[in-house]
Amino acid sequence: MPPAVRFGVNYTPSEGWFHHWLDFDLDSVRADLDSIAALGLDHVRVFPLWPYFQPNRTLIRPRAVEQLVALADAAAERGLDVNVDGLQGHLSSFDFLPAWTRTWHRRNLFTDPDVLDGQANLLRTLAAALADRPNFIGMTLGNEVNQFSAGPHPDPDRATPDEIEAWLSRMLAACEEGAPGRLHLHAEYDATxxxxxxxxxxxxxxxxxxxxxxxxxxxxxxxxxxxxxSVPSEHHAAWLVELSKAWAGDPHRPVWLQEVGAPAPLVPPEHAAAFTEATVANALDCPDLWGITWWCSHDVSRSLADFPELEYGLGLLTNDRKPKDTALVLERAARGPSSTPAARRTALVVPADPAARSRCAPGGPVFEAFFRLVADGARPTAVLDSRAADREHLAARGITETVTADQVLEGGTRS
Incomplete structure (x- = not known):
């Protein structure tokens, strides 16, 4: 029997946002974690801000590491497991990069040997500090670090796919060295x-x-x-889960819906609960889903300036730790019975060429075709065009028919 889907939340401290690391108050953290645990969730994703933890390339602040461990221990006392993002990086429109990588010390985040040494050391140190904690899930390299590598970032650290390949391999190895056998991963925003x-x-x-x-x-x-x-909005998370499977080597590789939220004003507050309920239900219909981690736990205080408007109200809980309707939706899902979704038998063919990814983006023909299938009552997944005739691969994934975007949009014949 597959393990039940995990339900958690990205932890945004109710006091001081992520700047709480500068004035760390364990009692406040405990109160926040109490309000999260009360929803029946089982894990939190935690964000140590990189410049606060490693202000100099050869200085990782011991006190900051101790505070991270204290947070993890407080979570354990409340039955919450912890995933830690290491190179933090980028959050809610703000970049948090240490001074030893910027301006007068400008060095590429993905290719400079000294920067890589510093990054690997931080990841290894954080992982090792938590390695003996039973509630430590593992490390995520950072939050949407791909946004630093290309436009629309205003000052990107350019790198080639081969250089990113080497960066990922080295950073994940550093996590494994620090905490062998844990669930270490990397996470990007949907430009990937x-x-x-x-x-x-x-x-x-x-x-x-x-x-x-x-x-x-x-x-x-x-x-x-x-x-x-719309069908695309309420099934967007499910689309990304299924799209990701097209490239996986393991036909049953787990997929973690690590961030998803209801952003106003596109999803007005009075409709956020309905959006949440639909998004969660549709994601749960995806086989091999590891978990759903909502963004985010607590609202950003209005006393903090310069956030995009949508960021202030994304929390499941208010700034004074009161649950919203969205929290109650997630609580029902977390406490509800688990079930194993059936295999998705119909596979939409997607381009294997990374230079054709925009076909899968909103407005692209593959995107449009997927949601045409969903609207017609199908439960589609995705398969690379280079694998569409590979019977062994299709069988391993339970796929019994394939269809191209042109066939769907023009009403042609499936294969």
């Missing part, structure tokens, strides 16, 4: 799946690390183009 010139490729996302992580945000053009209650 949709942007033709992204050096972080779908194949890397689906083959490096213990699980594939996908981050689903309908402000990427989905809600704007199709509407908040």
């Amino acid at each position: 799946w949709y942007q033709d010139d992204q050096p972080f490729t779908p194949g890397q996302a689906a083959r490096h690390g213990a699980v594939t992580a996908v981050h689903s945000w309908v402000f990427n053009g989905t809600a704007q183009r199709y509407g908040r209650a």
Whole structure:
């Protein structure tokens, strides 16, 4: 029997946001974790800010590491497991990069040998500090680090896919050295799946690390183009889960829906619960789903300036730790009975060429075809065009028919 799907939340401290590391208050953290555990969730994803933990390339602050361990121990006391993002990186429109990588010390995050040494040391140190904690799930390399590697970032650290391949291999190895046998992974925003010139490729996302992580945000053009209650918006997370499987080597590789939320005003607060319920239900209909981790736990305080408007209200809980309707939806799902979804028998053919990824993005023909199938009552998955005739691969995934985007959009014959 497959393990039950995990339900968790990305932990955003109610006091001080992620700047709480500067004035770490364990009692406040405990109160936050109490409000999360009360929802029946089983894990949190935690974000140590890179410049606060490693302000100099050869200085990892022992006190900061101790505070991270204290947070993990407080989570354990409340029955919560902990995943830690190491190179943090980018959060809620702000970049947090140490001074030894910027301006007068400008060095590439993905290729400079000294930067790589520093990054690997931090990841190894954080993993080792938590390695003996039973509730430590493992490390995520960082939050959507691919946004630093290409446009639309205003000052990207350019790298080739081969250089990213080497970076991923080394950083994941550092995590494994620090905490052998844990669930170590990397996570990107959806440009990996949709942007033709992204050096972080779908194949890397689906083959490096213990699980594939996908981050689903309908402000990427989905809600704007199709509407908040449309089939594409309510099934967007499920689409990314199934799209990721096309590139996986293991036909049953687990996929973690590591970030998903209800962003206002595209999803108005009065509709957030319905959006949450639909998104969760559709994701749970995806086989091999490891877990759903909602963004985020607590609202950002209005006393903090300069956030995009949508960031202030994304929490399951208010700034004073009161659950919203979205929290109650996630609680029902977390406490509800688990079931194993049937295999998805119909596979939409997607291009294996990373330079054609935009065909899978909102407005692209593959994207349109997938949701045409869903609207017609199908439960499609995705398969690479290079594997569409591989009977052994199709059988291993339970696929019994394949169909191209042209066939779906033009009403042609399936194979």
